[in-house]
Amino acid sequence: MLAFLRLHGQRLRLFLHSYGRSLLALFFGLLFPLLAFVAIAAEVYEQDPFSFERPFMFAVHAQAAPPLDRLAASLAAFGNTPGMLPVTLILAACLYRMRPRLTYFLMLSLAGSVVFHAVLKKVFDRPRPTLWTPIAPEADFSFPSGHAMFAASLVSALVVLLWPTRWRWAALVLGVGYVLTMMWSRVYSGVHYPTDVLAGALVGLIWVMALDRLLQGHRLLASPPQSESR
Template structure:
C-alpha cells in the first residue's frame, strides 16, 4: 500500500473516477434498478396490452386547459433543449472534454449513458409501436412512435450521468438540482405540446435510469477486474 511521505502535499483534486471504485457505487446502482424496473414493467405491460392508463388523458387535458401563448413559447424552447440532436452533441462535447482532462472512465460513462440510451429508445419504440396521442392537435410535429419518450430518455440519461460524475465533488447537489429541473422541464413540455402521454415520459425516465445503472455496474465490474488484487 502507498503512503504519503512526511511533508508531501496530498492531492486535493477531486478524483472523478471514484464512482467506479469499490462496492458502494455498484451497490447503489443495483438498488436503483429496482424502482424503475417495476415502474417500467407496469407501464410497458399496459402499453403492450393497449390499455389506457387512467392518468394520461386527465393530465393532458389539464395542461391543455392552462395553455397560453407565452407558456407555449416557453415549452417549445424547453423541448428543444431535450432534442435528440442537442443532447447527443452536448454529451459528446462533454465526454471529449473529460477525456482530454484525463477522466477516461467519466468520458466513457457519459458517452455510453447518453448515446446508448438513444439506441435503446429506438429499439423500444419499434417494439411497442405506440401511436402518438390524439387528444388534440399537437403543437409540434412528430412522426415516430410514442413509447417511451426519446426526449425523456435523452435528458434523464444525461442528467443521471452528470450526477454520478459530480457525486464525489462539492457540486453534487447543484448537479441534482439542475438535473431535476432540466428533466422535468423537458418532460412536461412533451406532454404540454401534445406529442406524448405522461406515461411515455415516465417510461422514458424509468428506462433511462435502468440503462445508466447498468452502464455504471458494467464499468465498475470492468474496473474491478483490471485492478490489482
C-alpha cells in the same frame, strides 16, 4: 446465544455501514425503476388505456400560454438527438481533458439511450395522442419518450460522475428539475402521454445505473491507471 447474537449483530451493522448506501442506490436507482417500467410497459403492450392520462393531459393543456408554448417548442428542438449531440460533444470534450474514461462513460450513456429508444419504439408502436394540435408534431411512435430518456440519461450520467465531488447535490437538484421540465413539455406539447415520459425517464435512469454497475462504479472509471499516475 447472546454472544452469538451480539457477534452477528455487529457484523450486520458493519455490513450496513459499509454497503448500505450502495444497496439503497441499487434499489432506488435500478431495481425499483425497472419494476415500475415493466409495470407500465406491460399495460402499454396490452393496449390497456390508463384512465388518468387524458384528464391529466387536459389539465396540463388548460394552462397553455404563449411563453409556455415557446418554452415547450425550444425544449422539443433541444431535447432530440440532433439537439443533444452538440451538448454531449461539449461535455465529452471537457471531461476528456480531466480524464478520458469519464468521456467514455458519458458517451456510452447517451449512445445506449439512442439504441434503447429506437428499439422500444418499434416494439410497442404506441400511436401518438391526438387530443389537440401539437406544438411540435412528431412522426414516429409515442412510447417511450426519447426526449425524457435522453434527459434522464444525461443527468444520471453527470450525477454519477460528479457524486464524489462537492457538486453532487447541485447536479442532482438541477438535473431532476431539468428532467421534470422536459417531461412536462412533452405532455404540454400534446405529443406524449404521461406514461410515455415517465417510462422514458425510467429507461434512461435504468440504463445509466446498470452501466455504472457493469463498469464497477464511477470510482473505477475516474481512477487513472498506474501508468498515468507516475
